[in-house]
Amino acid sequence: MERDGVISRWDDDKGFGFIRPQAGGAEVFLHISAFRGDRRPVSGDQVCFVAGTDKQGRPRAEHARLAGLAVDRPQIRRKPTAPVTREKVREGRRLAAPRSQPSLARSLPLLAVLLALPLAGMAVWLAEGHAWWLPALYPLLSAAAFLAYWRDKRSAEQGAWRTPEQTLHLLELLGGWPGALLAQRALRHKTRKLSYQALFWGIVALHQLAWVDWLSGGRLLGWAGGSLGIPLGS
Secondary structure, eight states: OEEEEEEEEEETTTTEEEEEETTOSSOEEEEGGGEESSSOOOTTOEEEEEEEEOTTSOEEEEEEEETTSOTTSGGGGSOOOSOOOHHHHHHHHHHHSOSHHHHHHHHHHHHHHHHHHHHHHHHHHHHTTOOTHHHHHHHHHHHHHHHHHHHHHHHHHHTOOOOOHHHHHHHIIIIIHHHHHHHHHHHTOSOSOHHHHHHHHHHHHHHHHHHHHHHTTTHHHHHHHHHTTOOOOO
């Protein structure tokens, strides 16, 4: 299982260095023979690697690549032999730059749009004197969801016991979907599994529809029920 890290030290003359795992822990030895790509690594490169151990039980990388080099690209099958030039380093760092920052930045406007309806609904809810604790569930469960995502990613990187997907979806359904969205983008976790994303966005849509129905005085469900011939209220 691949992990993320940064090359903290690299001796190009000797052909080896060390990776500092993103999840923390001891540095991992990396030999040039385990590296794939169109150039040799340098200190500061963001990499993905598969951790293993040597004969003495010390951590070492069995395989490593630049973080921006997809596994389906031809360069992944080549051992780097070309000398490291400034242009190649610049290009490699551009490809390997952490994707969480741009992705998270793009997610903030989306999150603001998605929260507009729930916030409007909560304002009406509180203005009408309903229970205050219901709106409070959103930030509390969002924090719980973010923590659950973080723990699940950390467990995945360490090969430990994972958090069941049903637990993550339950937190989202109960109101923690904003925190789940931030965690997905900030941690780059659970973003590639289509079935997971389909259910997640279904939960987000369900919350949006619930607040639309609340703000419309139940007319949305009444209209839907009438269209289907199902009486949902007077």
